[in-house]
Amino acid sequence: MSLEPGFAVPWCTKKTVAENKSKAYMPTGENMIAISMTQCPKCGKEVPPGSQFCTNCGALVSTPAQAPYKHEIKYQPSYSMLVLSLNEGQVVVAEAGAMTYMTPNIQVRTRAREKSILSTLGISILGGQSLFVNEYWPNQGQGEIGLVSAPVGDITKIDVARDRGYIIQKSAYVASSPTVSLDVQWQGFTKGLFGQGLFMIKTTGEGELFINCFGAIDKHILKPGETIIVDNFHLVGFSESCQYQVQKFGGWKETLLSGEGLVTQITGPGEVLIQTKNIRELVEWLWVLLEPRVRSTAR
Numbered sequence: 001m002s003l004e005p006g007f008a009v010p011w012c013t014k015k016t017v018a019e020n021k022s023k024a025y026m027p028t029g030e031n032m033i034a035i036s037m038t039q040c041p042k043c044g045k046e047v048p049p050g051s052q053f054c055t056n057c058g059a060l061v062s063t064p065a066q067a068p069y070k071h072e073i074k075y076q077p078s079y080s081m082l083v084l085s086l087n088e089g090q091v092v093v094a095e096a097g098a099m100t101y102m103t104p105n106i107q108v109r110t111r112a113r114e115k116s117i118l119s120t121l122g123i124s125i126l127g128g129q130s131l132f133v134n135e136y137w138p139n140q141g142q143g144e145i146g147l148v149s150a151p152v153g154d155i156t157k158i159d160v161a162r163d164r165g166y167i168i169q170k171s172a173y174v175a176s177s178p179t180v181s182l183d184v185q186w187q188g189f190t191k192g193l194f195g196q197g198l199f200m201i202k203t204t205g206e207g208e209l210f211i212n213c214f215g216a217i218d219k220h221i222l223k224p225g226e227t228i229i230v231d232n233f234h235l236v237g238f239s240e241s242c243q244y245q246v247q248k249f250g251g252w253k254e255t256l257l258s259g260e261g262l263v264t265q266i267t268g269p270g271e272v273l274i275q276t277k278n279i280r281e282l283v284e285w286l287w288v289l290l291e292p293r294v295r296s297t298a299r
Contacts, residue, residue, distance in 0.1 A: 065179065066090050069208055073155050077216045080155040082147045082174060091137045094147050094175040102136065102145040109135045135178070149174045149212035153275065156217050158209040158237075165204040167244075168211055168237035168273075177207025202240065211236065215277030222268025232262045233278045239270030 039046055069092065070085040081100065084092055096110065110132055136145055149155070151171065158166055160180050173182070183202040203209055213236045220228055222242065231249075238244065245265045266272055 065206075066177070069177075071157070071210075073157075077154040079152060080148070080212070082155050082210050084145050084147070084175075086136070086138045086143050086145065088138055088141060091135055091178050092145070092175050093133050093135050093178050093180075094145075095149065095173050096132045096134055098147045098149060098174055099134065099136070100146040100148050103138075103143045105139050105141060106136050106143040106145055107139050111135065147175050147210070151212050151214040151275075151279070153213045153215045153277065154217050155210055155212050156273075158211060160203055160205060160207055160209050162204075162206050165202060165240035166209065166237050166271075167200050167202050167240055168209075169235065170199045170201050172211040172213060172236050173201070174210040174212050176203070176209045177205075179205050179207040180209050181205045200237075204240075211273075213273070213275035214279050214282075215275050218274040218276055220272040220274065222266070222270055222272060224269045225267065226269075227265060227267045228272055229263050229265050230272065230274055231278070232264055233280050234274050234276075235264055236273040236275050238266050238272045241268075242270035242272070243267040 066089065067087070069090070070087075072083045074081045074083060086092060086106070099108075102108075137143075149172070155174060160166060160176075176182070181204045183204060217236065222228060232246070243266070246262055247265060249261060249263050
């Protein structure tokens with residue numbers, strides 16, 4: 001086992017090392033150098049203590065905790081904008097393109113959510129949106145930044161905890177604490193289990209998560225065993241503690257002729273977030289108005 005330059009390690013005896021098998025050690029004469037290893041929450045590989053990212057899979061291992069954001073959600077519920085007042089040392093991660101304005105002392109860094117550019121580009125093409133994110137932080141004092149997302153609707157804050165993750169529609173993501181992990185390797189995203197061009201991502205970790213919806217947010221709290229069926233185009237997200245099953249709406253006749261497509265049956269305990277508007281219905285309504293002009297222009 002090799003040590004990184006400048007890496008400080010504690011000294012301990014052979015007995016101490018033998019009692020704690022979770023520690024790697026190097027012999028140096030009568031004593032041992034003991035190193036407590038940290039386990040990656042994603043791939044399970046051991047990484048050196050103090051590491052922020054896993055050297056095997058690139059996942060976030062540890063990030064210093066920071067105070068809750070001082071935030072305001074303006075212009076609710078139709079044209080919501082998230083305004084964050086960041087203190088020096090605070091960092092916020094946001095969807096690429098979400099920034100509307102910021103004070104001059106705000107610094108920015110663009111990074112990929114994946115450990116390689118190629119894998120990020122591949123998932124970006126699959127999901128239809130950029131999987132690059134921007135990190136913002138103030139330099140020399142407090143700074144302010146305004147963030148929005150593409151859907152015209154409301155923004156709400158979700159508190160993610162280690163025992164309370166969420167599965168959200170990818171287009172709903174606006175911003176989050178750096179300690180919140182966005183898992184795009186989850187099969188609900190990579191395999192498109194929810195169908196109809198909808199991709200869901202799993203959020204884990206601990207911190208604040210801000211999401212956007214099309215229309216207003218309708219929140220349902222499910223008791224253990226309680227079930228609700230949601231049209232997939234109205235589904236914003238639900239607690240990771242919920243059980244879910246994606247299925248057709250009725251039979252094939254109902255699926256094709258009823259105006260409904262795939263639905264998700266969600267069973268509690270947990271929280272379900274639904275958006276009151278359907279982007280597919282908006283597109284179809286606009287096409288009814290635009291189609292005659294498009295056809296007349298094409299002649």
